[in-house]
Amino acid sequence: MRLSLLPNSSIPAYKQLYDQLFKEIVSGELVAGYALPPIRTVAKELGISVITVRSAWDALLSDGLIETVAGSGCFVAELSYDERLERKIEALKKPAEDLAALAKSLGFSAEETEKLVRDSF
Amino acid sequence: MRLSLLPNSSIPAYKQLYDQLFKEIVSGELVAGYALPPIRTVAKELGISVITVRSAWDALLSDGLIETVAGSGCFVAELSYDERLERKIEALKKPAEDLAALAKSLGFSAEETEKLVRDSF
Amino acid sequence: MRLSLLPNSSIPAYKQLYDQLFKEIVSGELVAGYALPPIRTVAKELGISVITVRSAWDALLSDGLIETVAGSGCFVAELSYDERLERKIEALKKPAEDLAALAKSLGFSAEETEKLVRDSF
Amino acid sequence: MRLSLLPNSSIPAYKQLYDQLFKEIVSGELVAGYALPPIRTVAKELGISVITVRSAWDALLSDGLIETVAGSGCFVAELSYDERLERKIEALKKPAEDLAALAKSLGFSAEETEKLVRDSF
DNA sequence: GTGGTCTAGACCACT
């Protein structure tokens, strides 16, 4: 597993870490039970505070993507293929709805909006 | 013209006002030269601070959607149909690109993403 | 309203603040709409960090006892007499159940347990 | 004797073990001289570290509830009926006092508090 | 001037 941070990014460090792990977990690259590196190790390697790393871990925890065992470590949660797929769709759904709502309120049709999305791909 | 605020919304008041006027202006509902109500009137009617209303007006001013005439008030700016269309597309482009980028990073295809947008319409 | 901290207490500062406000709100001493002092003011007066004060405010917020208006301040929430009574009972219920469960598992009767509580009053 | 652990409990493993043995000893279910299973056996059966089991045993030792015989194992200590009763009351007293203090500070009477305890039984 | 976000780290309980 490889974690990294974009220097000078406007995206908060904790969110960058969350996003990377989110993708690796829902894609199945990280299998259930996989032990995440200790937060202090990650913090030291990335040159940031343990608190920042913990913020990312906390978000993953509250989303049920990892589990934590006090005094032992954090582990990737058990998620079936369907559950992982569900999470991926969920992550895209809200932004898609927001875009659709915005487009509608501006008077765009579904087709025009889809085209804009396709052209950005 | 009808301005309103969602109570307990996480969207700041000034942005809600900006968005409502933005849509009415670029869609052509508010014609060029239309006189906006005085900020004090809006503030009183909505029960918010004049500073908040002014923030929305300022944003519209710097975006060239309204113009201010000292001692007289604020008016909807002259915008050609093409200019208004341009603004609308501009407003939708960034969110569309963000959605596409997110979808791509999650491993979705353009078709799957378009479908999600269409279904949200 | 008067907030204070016990020096050298093992109870965390943020919880002491929470408890004081909880009692004043559910007892009705602080009426709905009452503006809490700014967190920075409280922090300075008590000689602690604004973060500590904010932790207390956050807990009150998530318990629905206060409401916050960004850029404006925090206010005591609207709660009917019945709601306030409900909160008080709720606050006592869990500890009471825990005590009963412990007593039961140790082989005490309800009467013996009640007597122990009465004698502690 | 049957030891078990609640999965995902917020109560630490060592405390769960301590509590179970505490109750069995002070209630007399485990008689004086009874040989506790070797910590390695317990650890293996419960799938936890020997350090965790030892923590529970240490707490029981320092509370005088068990005794250790070098090279032989741990045994339930000799305790008279009165001593065991004393321990039980002791274990209940602090929680009862805490409950009474909380109730008092919330404005409840002794009778109301007792009723709440009785209803939880 | 207000609260919210993000980053920060000492200390402690648990393993």
Added chain:
DNA sequence: GTGGTCTAGACCACG
């Protein structure tokens, strides 16, 4: 050596 709790404060968006 692990994560959890508590306290900490700069910076920013908002009014």
